[in-house]
Ligand SMILES: NC(=O)c1ccc[n+]([C@@H]2O[C@H](COP(=O)([O-])OP(=O)(O)OC[C@H]3O[C@@H](n4cnc5c(N)ncnc54)[C@H](O)[C@@H]3O)[C@@H](O)[C@H]2O)c1
């Protein structure tokens with residue numbers, strides 16, 4: 318079997334080498350020519366998978382090691398009997414870490430307490446529901462908006478987007494990009510909704526860039542400068558709007574889910590799907606491909622204020638300010654589009670909060686509930 322694999326997929330040899338010859342290509346460069354005699358295509362989210370890529374190819378299996386599937390024409394695959402697999406939930410924990418790291422950073426800079434905020438979550442799937450669980454266990458007031466789920470499961474526990482806009486200090490978008498239908502998310506936050514946001518609202522987007530009207534957000538930020546934007550995803554990636562980038566308080570290059578753990582889970586899930594497709598059994602496990610973390614444990618021996626303790630532990634594992642600064646630096650050095658992709662391709666090794674064991678000594682024991690609610694292991 319010949320497999321064409323995005324070169325940005327970690328453990329590609331361990332996960333796909335056993336099936337045949339692995340040809341690695343940068344995801345944005347994979348073309349019909351590369352796939353002419355390929356049997357399988359393994360992507361991340363930057364390769365548009367559609368008729369023009371596959372019509373002349375022998376590909377019978379497509380796997381994307383990502384949660385999002387908006388880059389894949391699944392109807393085309395189904396019509397042409399091409400098997401398809403994605404990796405639901407693979408990097409959801411990493412995105413939640415990103416949100417917590419970002420909000421803790423903003424709270425410190427702007428002088429508020431995260432634990433006192435009301436957070437609205439739009440899109441309560443794999444990412445949103447994990448975020449909801451962590452925030453609620455931390456004691457925050459959380460409102461959830463997910464009309465497709467409300468339709469299936471009943472309204473209880475769900476709130477309209479209008480109510481979130483009216484009541485929340487922080488609005489977190491975790492919706493997929495859906496262009497048509499009753500629950501389309503393209504420009505879900507459009508000019509009208511952006512203008513309804515109360516001054517001081519934090520808008521965080523770690524879903525897909527097109528879920529927010531970027532021009533409208535830019536114009537509110539440039540005109541009134543009374544919102545805080547945390548943007549990980551953008552319209553027109555990698556050629557993002559440089560002016561919007563400059564106006565965002567935290568601007569990162571679509572890396573919210575970029576923990577090593579999350580990426581490897583994605584690779585492993587597609588390995589397992591491909592094994593099932595070719596009727597093979599697989600013994601490969603995450604432990605076999607995922608190294609131990611460089612920082613496995615740390616000790617706290619004083620009862621710091623809880624948010625200071627959270628920030629300390631969060632930054633020990635993942636400091637979102639570095640991703641913001643790297644994007645600004647690389648965009649300046651290489652231009653926006655090249656800088657954006659350079660940050661993603663050369664992404665530093667990042668682990669998830671759950672890989673850190675926090676030892677608590679003396680009166681630091683009082684921090685156990687808050688640290689474990691945030692996702693750290695507590696000893
Ligand atoms: N920034 C990143 O690195 C990163 C990482 C992972 C996922 N993502 C993006 O985040 C999206 C969500 O991930 P997930 O794993 O939670 O997906 P998911 O499919 O598990 O959940 C998405 C949820 O959004 C809801 N939804 C759909 N339309 C909606 C609408 N109009 N309004 C409100 N809710 C709506 C769905 O009902 C579902 O519950 C992915 O599709 C992907 O595009 C980004």
Ligand SMILES: O=C(O)[C@H](O)[C@H](O)COP(=O)(O)O
Nearest residue numbers: 361362363383384385571574
């Ligand atoms: O959909 C996903 O899983 C995430 O957006 C993921 O982080 C995308 O990764 P990329 O394709 O940008 O490497």
